[in-house]
Amino acid sequence: MISFLDLKKINEPYESAFQEKLKTVLHNGWYILGEELHTFEKSFAAFCNKKHCIGTGNGFDALVLIFKAYIELGKLKNGDEVIVPANTFIASILAVKQAGLVPVLVEPKIETYTINPDLIQEKITPNTKAILAVHLYGQLAEMNAIQEIAVKNNLLLIEDAAQSHGVQESHKKYLNSAIAYSFYPGKNLGCLGDGGAVVTDDEELAKMLFSLRNYGSEKKYHTDFIGVNSRLDELQASFLNLKLPHLNRDNEKRRAVAKRYLKEIKNDRIILPFWDFSNNHVFHLFVIRTEKRDELQQYLALNNIQTVIHYPIPPHRQKAFSDWNELSFPITEKIHDEVLSLPMSPVLTEEEVAFVIEILNRY
Numbered sequence: 001m002i003s004f005l006d007l008k009k010i011n012e013p014y015e016s017a018f019q020e021k022l023k024t025v026l027h028n029g030w031y032i033l034g035e036e037l038h039t040f041e042k043s044f045a046a047f048c049n050k051k052h053c054i055g056t057g058n059g060f061d062a063l064v065l066i067f068k069a070y071i072e073l074g075k076l077k078n079g080d081e082v083i084v085p086a087n088t089f090i091a092s093i094l095a096v097k098q099a100g101l102v103p104v105l106v107e108p109k110i111e112t113y114t115i116n117p118d119l120i121q122e123k124i125t126p127n128t129k130a131i132l133a134v135h136l137y138g139q140l141a142e143m144n145a146i147q148e149i150a151v152k153n154n155l156l157l158i159e160d161a162a163q164s165h166g167v168q169e170s171h172k173k174y175l176n177s178a179i180a181y182s183f184y185p186g187k188n189l190g191c192l193g194d195g196g197a198v199v200t201d202d203e204e205l206a207k208m209l210f211s212l213r214n215y216g217s218e219k220k221y222h223t224d225f226i227g228v229n230s231r232l233d234e235l236q237a238s239f240l241n242l243k244l245p246h247l248n249r250d251n252e253k254r255r256a257v258a259k260r261y262l263k264e265i266k267n268d269r270i271i272l273p274f275w276d277f278s279n280n281h282v283f284h285l286f287v288i289r290t291e292k293r294d295e296l297q298q299y300l301a302l303n304n305i306q307t308v309i310h311y312p313i314p315p316h317r318q319k320a321f322s323d324w325n326e327l328s329f330p331i332t333e334k335i336h337d338e339v340l341s342l343p344m345s346p347v348l349t350e351e352e353v354a355f356v357i358e359i360l361n362r363y
């Protein structure tokens with residue numbers, strides 16, 4: 001069986017180092033907001049070429065806290081509209097809602113699966129105050145075009161990079177931006193539980209985030225803001241400290257798998273993802289499209305190849321968003337009907353990749 005994502009195999013090389021870290025943290029007797037987190041925040045900020053990193057309990061909270069921090073700083077207020085891609089993991093949209101803001105959906109491009117910048121302007125109203133760009137499946141959204149719109153309309157630009165660790169670093173820095181990351185085990189940089197972070201160059205925002213993630217207090221038992229409890233714990237930070245140095249290498253391995261899939265899969269019934277072979281993609285997922293998606297998934301399963309659908313139901317068709325259920329987003333709907341994610345990870349072997357290609361070419 002070729003698994004879609006073998007997390008056990010990904011973490012196996014770190015086993016003895018993890019155990020050493022567990023011992024160290026255990027013996028330190030200090031489990032929250034300590035040295036390991038401090039080290040990780042410094043290293044991850046440097047890795048992202050940003051001044052500040054604020055560890056959070058998960059990626060969802062990283063997003064919510066960015067919005068809440070901007071609200072505390074008076075740059076956003078309850079009911080403001082935020083442009084989001086109609087095609088994204090539900091967390092991006094739920095985070096906007098959770099912060100008391102109003103998500104406004106914009107269709108993606110079918111080739112890249114990321115938000116279509118040409119369709120943003122028409123959705124902007126006097127209440128629009130921010131754009132949330134999502135680098136879905138590991139591919140950088142069209143940031144130059146998006147930034148231009150943000151600047152022209154005086155909007156905040158926030159990035160959801162939960163699927164794209166390592167992608168922005170090859171690009172220039174964007175104005176205004178705060179970037180949210182997740183370290184959920186299956187992400188390109190994953191810990192052994194929940195974890196997340198925000199990176200930013202904005203000192204005022206960083207200060208607010210450090211406070212909000214820890215009950216809104218800078219000084220213990222002094223509450224300055226309506227904060228929450230969302231901290232990246234010492235143990236998870238210690239695991240991330242071990243894995244971060246290998247992230248670029250792992251992303252290179254993912255790109256190597258993607259290159260083979262793109263060059264060697266030859267089947268008229270399968271539409272391969274667009275990639276210009278630049279560093280703008282870290283292939284969190286390798287997402288193909290095909291008209292009879294369920295049939296292809298079954299065929300692959302019969303041949304011992306595990307695949308996953310990201311995602312089966314578009315956000316606007318979810319039960320939780322009953323107000324949106326009647327809306328029409330044809331590109332988003334087509335994507336949800338046709339996509340299938342092939343096995344993708346830094347631990348796939350040459351033989352496994354060759355086998356997936358062979359089976360697909362025979363379909």
Ligand SMILES: *Cc1c(COP(=O)(O)O)cnc(C)c1O
Nearest residue numbers: 058059060089091092162182184
């Ligand atoms: C995983 C993910 C999140 C949320 O991260 P968690 O750590 O699971 O809370 C947000 N946005 C996107 C696009 C994701 O893939």
